[in-house]
Amino acid sequence: MSQVLLCGAMIVTLSMGIRHGFGLWLQPITMARGWSRETFAFALAVQNLAWGIAGPIAGALADRFGAYRVLVAGALLYAAGLATMPLAANGAAFTGAAGLLVGIAQSGVTYAVVYGVIGRNIAPQRRSWAMGVTAAAGSFGQFLMLPVESALISRLGWDQALYALALLVLVIAPLALGLREPVRAAAGGASTQGIGAALREAFGDRSFNLLTAGYFVCGFQVVFIGVHLPSYLKDRGFDPQVATMALALIGLFNVFGTYAAGALGQRWPKRYLLSTIYAARSLAIVLFLLLPLTSTSIYVFSAAMGLLWLSTVPLTNAVVAQIFGVQYLSMLSGFVFLSHQVGSFLGVWLGGKLFDATGSYDVVWWIAVALGVFAALINLPVREVPIARPLAAAA
Numbered sequence: 001m002s003q004v005l006l007c008g009a010m011i012v013t014l015s016m017g018i019r020h021g022f023g024l025w026l027q028p029i030t031m032a033r034g035w036s037r038e039t040f041a042f043a044l045a046v047q048n049l050a051w052g053i054a055g056p057i058a059g060a061l062a063d064r065f066g067a068y069r070v071l072v073a074g075a076l077l078y079a080a081g082l083a084t085m086p087l088a089a090n091g092a093a094f095t096g097a098a099g100l101l102v103g104i105a106q107s108g109v110t111y112a113v114v115y116g117v118i119g120r121n122i123a124p125q126r127r128s129w130a131m132g133v134t135a136a137a138g139s140f141g142q143f144l145m146l147p148v149e150s151a152l153i154s155r156l157g158w159d160q161a162l163y164a165l166a167l168l169v170l171v172i173a174p175l176a177l178g179l180r181e182p183v184r185a186a187a188g189g190a191s192t193q194g195i196g197a198a199l200r201e202a203f204g205d206r207s208f209n210l211l212t213a214g215y216f217v218c219g220f221q222v223v224f225i226g227v228h229l230p231s232y233l234k235d236r237g238f239d240p241q242v243a244t245m246a247l248a249l250i251g252l253f254n255v256f257g258t259y260a261a262g263a264l265g266q267r268w269p270k271r272y273l274l275s276t277i278y279a280a281r282s283l284a285i286v287l288f289l290l291l292p293l294t295s296t297s298i299y300v301f302s303a304a305m306g307l308l309w310l311s312t313v314p315l316t317n318a319v320v321a322q323i324f325g326v327q328y329l330s331m332l333s334g335f336v337f338l339s340h341q342v343g344s345f346l347g348v349w350l351g352g353k354l355f356d357a358t359g360s361y362d363v364v365w366w367i368a369v370a371l372g373v374f375a376a377l378i379n380l381p382v383r384e385v386p387i388a389r390p391l392a393a394a395a
Helices: 002-020 022-033 037-065 067-087 091-109 111-121 124-156 158-169 172-179 195-203 206-235 240-264 270-290 295-308 312-324 329-358 362-378
Strands: none
Touching: 002 022, 002 067, 002 091, 002 111, 002 124, 002 158, 002 172, 002 240, 022 037, 022 091, 022 124, 022 158, 022 206, 022 240, 037 067, 037 091, 037 111, 037 206, 037 329, 067 091, 067 111, 067 158, 067 172, 091 111, 111 124, 111 312, 111 329, 124 158, 124 240, 124 312, 195 206, 195 312, 195 329, 206 240, 206 270, 206 312, 206 329, 206 362, 240 270, 240 295, 240 312, 270 295, 270 312, 270 362, 312 329, 329 362
């Protein structure tokens, strides 16, 4: 168990840590290339959508053949995408590198694939906690990598910094050795439920669809803030280091938030925790918008959002495992995550689109508030009980 947790946590630290810093490249790249913010935002929107669409496929391959091969392929694609970004001379090429290559790569090196291994190797009574530990690692990666990425941009330039990250992300490949599974274990042993039956069962279940809809909101909120907050603060006259500190605080406090969410999910109904998280996000954004904007208010907002940032991840995936078992956990988590990434696409793209149209992020901030209220309400009816089957098909 310790090997799976350690290697899984380190993989997510790298993959999510690098990804969370992409907002730091928005202004350097758009200024160097003479592009609009929408051009950069669209590429990252495509990245999130490609990640989501490829997620169920990567998850199904990991469930069938084990996570190791998927992780190695994802690491190679990730490095290729990062190394190609500086070479892109126009928006279409940049979208292909930062959007398609990096997006597909992330589907193979982040939560869905890693959580499948955890689900099959960690006892059910500790599963939510273990997923919280892994999500906390991703948050620590954000805290750790943001200052590193900011320093790389300052010292090497934005293009050389991307080459450095391309080399760093290859470390995922040897770490994947710690998540190797026998093919029989990855495929769920002797269970006779097929992929088609698993999908029909999941999409016919009301709770699965409610979780999926709520996850859309999570993606919209966190990716809009993660990508556009640095530019929002710079537009308001704050030094770029304030934005770097704000994103780092989100990562630091999310270490505690995700760990606490996973631990609390072992004791309290996860649907109530999810509803509370979404409602609290909306409240934090409202206060951020209405109170005077100062360095202190920015840091307090960042700490509050950090506690709520990825705390939905272990809870949502633990509910999916609780309802459907772990045989197809990576694949089903991938489908739930696809909804998250559709929300991410809209959050990051609308941020750039509406800013270019209105000169302000205000409309998107208030959309994020309304969506948080929606997600808080629809998670309440989720039923956290194993689905009834004539013959059990999941562990």
